[in-house]
Amino acid sequence: MATDINEIRNEIKSLKQKKNSQLSLVWLRFKKNKLSVIGLIIIAIIFFTALLAPVLTPYNPYQIDMTNRLSSPSSSNLLGTDALGRDVLTRLIYGSRIAMLIGVLIVLFEGFIGIIFGIISGFFGGLPDKIIMRLVDILRSFPVIVLAIAIAGILGQGLFNVVIAIGIVGWTTYTRMVRSKILVIKESEYVENARAIGESTFSIVLRYVIPNAIPTAIVMVCIMMPTALIASATLSYLGLGVQPPLADWGSIISSGRNYMLEAPWISTSAGFFIMFTVLGFNFIGDGLRDALDPTIKRN
Amino acid sequence: MDSNLIEVKNLKKYYNSRIGPVKAVDNVNLEIKKGETFGIVGESGCGKTTLMKSILQLIKPTSGEIIFEEIDICQIDKKELRRLRKIMGFVSQDPHASLNPRMTVFDTLSRPLKIHKITRSKEDTIIKIVTLLKEMGLQTEHLIRFPHELSGGQKQRIGIARALAVHPEIIFLDEPTSALDVSVQTKILKLLEKAKKDFDLTYFYISHNINLIKVISDRIGVMYLGKIVEIGRTDIIYNNPKHPYTKGLFKSIPNPDPDKKIEKIYLKGEVPSPVNTPTGCNFRRRCDHASKICEEEEPELKKLDDGREVACHLY
Numbered sequence: 001m002a003t004d005i006n007e008i009r010n011e012i013k014s015l016k017q018k019k020n021s022q023l024s025l026v027w028l029r030f031k032k033n034k035l036s037v038i039g040l041i042i043i044a045i046i047f048f049t050a051l052l053a054p055v056l057t058p059y060n061p062y063q064i065d066m067t068n069r070l071s072s073p074s075s076s077n078l079l080g081t082d083a084l085g086r087d088v089l090t091r092l093i094y095g096s097r098i099a100m101l102i103g104v105l106i107v108l109f110e111g112f113i114g115i116i117f118g119i120i121s122g123f124f125g126g127l128p129d130k131i132i133m134r135l136v137d138i139l140r141s142f143p144v145i146v147l148a149i150a151i152a153g154i155l156g157q158g159l160f161n162v163v164i165a166i167g168i169v170g171w172t173t174y175t176r177m178v179r180s181k182i183l184v185i186k187e188s189e190y191v192e193n194a195r196a197i198g199e200s201t202f203s204i205v206l207r208y209v210i211p212n213a214i215p216t217a218i219v220m221v222c223i224m225m226p227t228a229l230i231a232s233a234t235l236s237y238l239g240l241g242v243q244p245p246l247a248d249w250g251s252i253i254s255s256g257r258n259y260m261l262e263a264p265w266i267s268t269s270a271g272f273f274i275m276f277t278v279l280g281f282n283f284i285g286d287g288l289r290d291a292l293d294p295t296i297k298r299n
Numbered sequence: 300m301d302s303n304l305i306e307v308k309n310l311k312k313y314y315n316s317r318i319g320p321v322k323a324v325d326n327v328n329l330e331i332k333k334g335e336t337f338g339i340v341g342e343s344g345c346g347k348t349t350l351m352k353s354i355l356q357l358i359k360p361t362s363g364e365i366i367f368e369e370i371d372i373c374q375i376d377k378k379e380l381r382r383l384r385k386i387m388g389f390v391s392q393d394p395h396a397s398l399n400p401r402m403t404v405f406d407t408l409s410r411p412l413k414i415h416k417i418t419r420s421k422e423d424t425i426i427k428i429v430t431l432l433k434e435m436g437l438q439t440e441h442l443i444r445f446p447h448e449l450s451g452g453q454k455q456r457i458g459i460a461r462a463l464a465v466h467p468e469i470i471f472l473d474e475p476t477s478a479l480d481v482s483v484q485t486k487i488l489k490l491l492e493k494a495k496k497d498f499d500l501t502y503f504y505i506s507h508n509i510n511l512i513k514v515i516s517d518r519i520g521v522m523y524l525g526k527i528v529e530i531g532r533t534d535i536i537y538n539n540p541k542h543p544y545t546k547g548l549f550k551s552i553p554n555p556d557p558d559k560k561i562e563k564i565y566l567k568g569e570v571p572s573p574v575n576t577p578t579g580c581n582f583r584r585r586c587d588h589a590s591k592i593c594e595e596e597e598p599e600l601k602k603l604d605d606g607r608e609v610a611c612h613l614y
Binding site for chain 1: 352355357380381384385387388389391392393396397398399400401402410411414415422425426429439440442443445458461462465
């Protein structure tokens with residue numbers, strides 16, 4: 001053989017070093033969208049404050065201080081205190097821990113089920129597709145929140161019950177999106193070419209279908225995250241979410257509701273926390289959708 | 300040159316639609332001889348691609364036989380089909396769409412080698428792929444590129460390299476140059492010509508570009524509405540087309556001489572819908588020579604003295 005294997009290997013190695021990795025290209029494209037970067041910063045702040053909550057706040061979120069109830073925002077209590085004299089900002093920061101945890105758990109739960117069903121339904125079609133899609137239709141015909149309330153009511157309060165109550169409908173969105181993406185991929189010429197070189201069905205799913213559907217799934221996760229957060233906040237607002245002593249955005253809004261006139265900061269600040277988190281994820285989702293498309297060139 | 304590599308017998312591919320079956324490929328008979336370039340010409344929608352994909356078993360034909368090595372390949376099982384995939388290569392029309400956007404050139408080219416166990420070690424694979432790339436006029440640097448980082452011509456070279464990687468006996472080319480610039484087309488055609496010699500290949504080439512087909516193929520089949528209307532040696536058919544459709548098709552090639560006026564439209568009317576095909580001869584409503592028999596009886600392919608076959612009641 002005229003060509004030397006080590007020579008080629010070295011050449012490939014040096015080429016790889018020179019070339020930007022796919023991930024760095026995604027980042028390059030992502031950071032061009034200013035809104036997405038803002039979204040990323042918002043989520044990063046919320047994530048790190050949640051992580052570092054005990055270090056950041058001098059207060060205990062559960063410490064009741066009846067002498068200091070419903071005090072307005074001041075230098076000692078930046079967002080004031082609630083009806084039991086607890087620092088609202090501290091409770092919100094601890095609340096973001098639960099919000100993030102629930103959000104991630106819901107997205108993992110519904111994403112996992114939804115994406116697998118989407119792949120089965122889209123790629124194999126036939127009877128499994130019909131069964132899955134009719135199930136999706138049935139679930140989607142319920143008002144989401146009413147169904148979640150019913151399920152949470154049956155299962156009772158608690159973190160995992162919230163995840164199940166919201167995820168039981170949430171997966172249908174993933175299934176629909178992933179299915180439609182896979183229907184397109186399945187009919188694509190590169191899958192036909194893959195069959196022409198003798199790829200097995202398993203290999204086609206693994207090497208051709210899934211890698212091309214992953215960007216859709218990632219974007220879906222970013223877009224579904226805020227929906228999950230709002231749904232879980234709604235459940236706790238209605239008293240069906242996590243148990244009361246735990247600080248949760250929805251329950252904070254709910255507890256502030258009775259003092260809307262005397263202490264509007266309780267509910268409003270919790271509302272703003274939810275709003276910014278939702279915005280942040282939406283911005284990230286938007287930017288990722290563009291950044292993950294390999295056909296958009298660098299310049 | 301004379302032995303038949305593949306024989307297609309009474310091949311039909313009908314698609315169901317609400318208003319009746321769409322006859323995409325209707326009763327096609329042809330042979331592909333070893334070592335030749337067999338060209339199929341016809342207008343868009345005449346069933347060229349469906350015919351090719353049916354032979355390749357990418358589409359399941361409705362009925363008919365495709366004989367390869369004395370076996371009907373429409374009836375074989377998965378394992379044998381996989382062996383067949385190694386023997387029959389396929390290059391599709393759109394070079395961009397035919398490559399997996401998430402695979403580098405190296406991954407794309409190593410797949411056929413792995414599936415058919417051509418190379419034993421990773422070193423083997425790398426050397427094989429680099430050699431193949433060089434033969435295609437590409438460099439090592441292209442190995443780590445993704446399809447969207449290549450030009451159209453480069454992508455088609457990769458498509459051809461993928462087909463060549465496993466040393467097939469026959470390659471099915473579905474208008475491999477139609478999506479490319481004229482200058483790139485020439486290069487790709489030269490490359491195909493060289494590969495044919497080097498690897499002792501047979502080509503099955505479909506195109507709507509009559510001039511191109513004339514240059515590259517040894518024998519051609521003219522397709523109209525799912526049927527072969529004329530089939531035979533390229534020079535014979537080209538110099539003296541017999542079927543009225545072939546005549547019209549060849550005369551409709553634009554002449555590059557600006558002083559020469561376009562005298563006449565040779566193919567009048569439109570291609571009928573493949574659902575409601577006319578009785579008798581498919582072409583009769585557009586044909587100047589249509590008579591009563593054309594309405595009543597479907598013409599069969601008849602062999603003429605010069606060896607070609609033509610499906611027309613005039614002969």
